[in-house]
Amino acid sequence: MIERLAYLWPEIALFIATCVVMVMGLSRTYATRKATATIAALGTFSAAVLSFLTTPDGGEIEAVSGQLYLASMVPYAKTLIGAVATLLLLTMAGTVDRAEEADIAKGVRSFDPLRSNRAEFYAFFLFSITGLMLCADADDLIWLFLALELTSLPTYIMVAMSTARNRGREAGVKYFFLGAMGAAVFLYGFALIYGAVGSTNLNEIAVAFATGGISSLGMLGVLLSILGICFKIAAVPMHFYTPDVYEGAAPQVSGFLAFVPKTAGFLSILLICGAVGWNYVIPPDGVSPLATVMPSAEGTQLPEVLRLTLWVIAALTMTVGNVLALLQTSVKRMLAYSSIAHSGYMLVGVIVGPGIAADSFSGNGVAAVLFYLLSYGVMNAGVFAVLAALERAPGRDGEPREIETISDLKGLCRSHPMLGWPMVICCLSLLGLPPLLGFFGKLPLFTAAIRAGEIPLVLVLGVNSAIAACYYLKLAFAPLTEVADDADGDPIVAAPFRTRAAAAVISAACVIGLALGGNLLMQGARSAASYTEADAIKSRVPQANAAPVDRNVAAH
């Protein structure tokens, strides 16, 4: 167990940054307070770099923890989390304490630590990212539960404190209550899984399920866990909160919610599905479990009950999300419904699983999900960064308001080209237009589902992509049109935080740039999703553990 601490450098870096931020945010000196954002960005960025550099590949983690499946996704997932978190952090500038800081600058009042929210806000941001990274390397239900809670508890407060309006508070409370309910559901599921197996270790659960079959108690536990986690990914039976919460929170926090809990949920679903189906763990017969990793043809699918449940959830999630998004006029509500739909797309990859042809990217649903998380994270950060970077000039009440309807975006390419064009590019990418990143995210989902023979699901996916095109095109064309007569009075201006606009531009650049380097990233996702890093295991496992089974035969 203690060896595993050595793999937690990214989390440790984030935690140190959190502690520093909590103290610095309370400083009386403005420069020190202002530096908290920089420190937080340093924390997330160094976590991304550390994940890339220090997290060993799957084989080494397996050798230490005995975790047999999905260990190789840890470095990939953590690097992607750190990178997107840095992007999201750029959009967070000036979210809290804006009026207070303005007053202090004018000398109207002096700094009061009790009224300041800055330290907490950035600390909660970093705590949430820490939890998300811990989700990626969970190998135990207790660990997974704590990581999921560490991810989501700070987000409730972030929603509530993100705006000074009542809407933000209402959204925070709504999000918290439904989140607590979802947490209770998946906790009960975990308890039932423990009851069925007698262990909370995911690897032992996988072995027990593979040898003894899945009892109805265990299956009920798995279904409840998935249902509870559906809250985190905003999938259908638990999606009702999404539009309200996204609308009530500040746009940058909505962007955070669309990526962080969703990623945590998908990583957990992958871990749980890996323990239940995709039987890559063939039980040991006196030999080391490491020797017997091999995909069996029929074991590459999930148990039928679970597969059907996920199938229905995925189809409903896509359809409900896209159809309701069509009906929206508020940008944030539309993006909230589309975020529901994107969860549905990703669930297709979960249903397919690693596939029989686990070697190729096109047949590997898990790799498709991991790659989609990256592409969705980048595009989504771009769209919400544009929304965060715009606001209505303060009217009579003196408080700037955020923009709401799609028509507010009209003429943006002309008035603010640095915000308008990123909006257009990110929307087209979310729609899945070919040369952009979103297309390369969606393509593997299609190919994997086709190769797995899930033709009805592919049809649902195709129809839904077409529906999504309607509203994404509406959103993408709004900035390109001429400036409309603004009935609402107050003109739309850029918010006085340059990093928000920078985040939008960086996202748009990534949407184009990563698409060019997409092949490399897909290779990364593929090896992240491969269970059998056979050679890595062979070279790193001590001789005592190495078993005389030809793993190359097993892997192919």
Added chain:
Amino acid sequence: MTHGTLSLLAQTGFPASMAQATLAHYVVVSLLMFVIGLIGFLTRRNLIIMFLCTELMFQAAGIALVAFGRFHLDYTGQTFVIFVLTVAAAEASMALALIVLLFRRKESLSAEDWQELKG
């Protein structure tokens, strides 16, 4: 129910006296608590009652964990419960903070009074 089944049940000591509470008893109690919590959460509109219902669901999971731990003669279940209690305490503090925040604005604990977000 046939005579055979009944005599079989009688042999296994069903209905058991309190001294012989089995795993099934604990699981049924925890399941009931969970369902009561869920129903309460979905039907009640008072924020504090709703929060207590989620607590009920958490503690239902706790009872199940302890019972399963005893059944498997394994301490992991009890360890898990300690963590669950900690998280539940953290959630309770957050819930009360958020509820106080709302109460100060509208002097009401009913979820119905907060319906600005709709569409």
